[in-house]
Amino acid sequence: MAWLELDRLGLTEGSVRIIDAISLKVGAGRTAILGPNGAGKSSLLRLMHGLLRPSHGHLIWPQVLSQGMVFQRPVMLRTTALANVEYGLKLSGVSAQKRRARAAAALARVGMAELALRPARRLSGGEQQRVALARAWALEPEVLFLDEPTASLDPASSREVERIIHEIAAGGTRIVMTTHNLGQARRIAEEVIFIDGGRMLEQTPATTFFQQPQTVAARGFLQEETP
Ligand SMILES: Nc1ncnc2c1ncn2[C@@H]1O[C@H](COP(=O)(O)OP(=O)(O)O)[C@@H](O)[C@H]1O
Ligand SMILES: [Mg+2]
Secondary structure, X not given: OOOEEEEEEEEEEOOEEEEEEEEEEEOOOEEEEEOOOOOOHHHHHHHHHOOOOOOEEEEXXXXXXXXXXXXXXXXXXXXXXXXXXXXXXXXXXXXXXXXXXXXXXXXXXXXXXXXXXXXXXXXXXXXXXXXXXXXXXXXOOOEEEEEOOOOOOOHHHHHHXXXXXXXXXXXXXXXXXXXXXXXXXXXXXXXXXXXXXXXXXXXXXXXXXXXXOOOHHHHHHHHXXXX
């Protein structure tokens, strides 16, 4: 069952077509949007999450689902990790008595309990990304959009973030993520959406995409990106 549909979705800036009439249905629990640099992955994700308004076409949400998003570079408020997570809960209307415990539990789930009272901006990149994941996860979104969540992290931090993504998905949250890391897409995604030049070229089960890419562009992409 599709939980999100794109109908000829387009985004233009001036005369530039950033997203070119993409129609697709997202029904998987864990979807990866793949494509070369500048393909339009981040723009497509922002359109899906409603951060950008489409120039053409539309999005269809068959049922209303709560959504969260985590960016490549987390934005941390100038306060503790715990207060960052609590603030997210406050914005969503969670009562003051419940915020502290929920924020602490979310930080514990991402392995950040001991660093909860550290100033968030002084944490390492990987730790900040975990706080960002806790901030999103604490709200228990039904859909979580992740834009290159490990792009600026070292391999150990990346693996930790992947573990957290798996856990979030295991709790029933639908994941849609962009990544340029093919190993990561293999480890996480059930389904792959491959885009290039703002167009969708393939949407297939992940195993099919990696074993038998259907388009020349995808074959080239896989060859270039495979070390
Ligand atoms: N606001 C904008 N105005 C003009 N061009 C943009 C804008 N945002 C993105 N682009 C261009 O659109 C293309 C897709 O960008 P992006 O979605 O960031 O790709 P990706 O995430 O796949 O690297 C790029 O060529 C980028 O330079
Ligand atoms: Mg991007």
